[in-house]
Amino acid sequence: MLDVRRLFVRERAELLALLRSLSAEDWARETVCPGWDVHDVVGHVLNDYVRRISGSRDGFAGATFANDETLPSYLARTNDEFVRAARQCSPELMIELLGHLGPELDRLWAGFDLTAPAPLDVSWAGPGRSPAWLDIAREYTEFWVHQQQIRDAVGRPGADQPELVHPVLDTFLRGLPHALREVERPHGTAVRVVVTGPSGGTWHAVSDEGRWRMAGDETELSAGATVTMRPDDLWRLGTRGITVAEARRRADAEGDPALVEAVTALLAVVA
Template sequence: MLPLDVRPLFPRERHALLELLGSLDSAQWATPTVCPGWAVRDVTAHILNDYMRRLSGNRDGHPGTGFAAGESLPTYLTRINDEFVQAMRQCSPQTMTDLLTLLGPQLDAVWATTNPTGPAYLDVSWAGDTTTPAWLDIAREYTEFWVHQQQIRDALAHPGADSPALMQPVLVTFLHALPVALRNQVRPPGTAMTFEITGPAGGQWSIISDGTGWDLTTAPAGNTVASVRMDQDTLWRLASRGITTEQARQRAHLHGDHALNHAATNLLAIVA
């Protein structure tokens, strides 16, 4: 794993979001987004839900509502997210914006007092079955906020918040899904593939086999048998399933071991 410390970025990402939300009229708040059945106001409510659940859980130790009988994690998350969004339709956009403004710094304080190398409050299931370090849990939460802001911006044709400083940590966090995407591809120790992301926020990474699993690194790889190159916009949309794997492959350049390339372009960095 490649440790990240995204904690200083939360206020910057939130400032861009609040600046955008403060410029919207009532029609823009009602604009449909890529999230099925959710308008801009609903995605905003979902972000607020994330703030409140994290404060309640991480800071206050509140367990929240449990799973219904026989409910899977994806079904559970879909249900509770939709319940909150439905309830927040009673609240005005200004009220939601005020709550984000109030609660954001409180959440920043939670991250600031979290030991990044300690155990996560919530494991990141899409990054593997081992215990998640707190820094990856926090980075995952940053990607959640950033992606939802981009979904709002896409709906409004209002690009932004995509400077390399804000965007590259999202891309690197999503690349931590690669070892899981490749886990069924057993190769001899030292076998490697490269993953290049083009664009100002991009870079090049290696994924190296130890014979039983894979590790993400920035170190140059020797026995490279496959490579994937895609642009930064394609990568974040693929990882969050804003586009399909087939659409991503059509936009990407793949070379070498077909099975490895096919598996790598299945990377998924959300619970689905």
């Protein structure tokens, strides 16, 4: 279990300090998110705050699915609708709203039973009910990644301390079993992912009776494949800030090619 709740205050403080320092030109800079500038990404983060408070605190279902609409297309449509509406808001107002709603979101997380079923399942971590702690960790990665996208757009590195970055990597790598789901290997076959630097670590997934599972600290496992990546490359791969091909070019990999290919196609967003 990964409890990231204490990190929201710090991540948000870093974000608000960044936003208050931006010029009008910075707010209009394009980001890696297609069609969205910095103002739009901030509007999207505000949407995340509003959506989670409305849904988890107030039990409000929000927008309904259109006929035959898939989850990815539903999210793309509703996210775009909010971002377009937020273009009517000044940067100052959006900063004020984030600062006001953030503590309410913190109070919401604090009341969760981390071992209970999540209000929103984490589809990229596999089928079935997700625990609440994973849902909350997914939200932390969402906020942190969008902050990094803003920082990339305006050329302001930051919020990159290991204690802020490591939980993002840890959360994304909980998607390893799902990424490996179509690769069948004998029971006990292990995959090792090594992320370099002080933010990184070593993660294992192991084949267990026809399924893959995270293997914790079972470092005595003999890996059928090992993939080594830098932290920036891993989170950008998971959010498709870089392509799978580029991630594979940057990674160091050895062992079973099919396992390597599955790991380096890791996806940690709904797409």
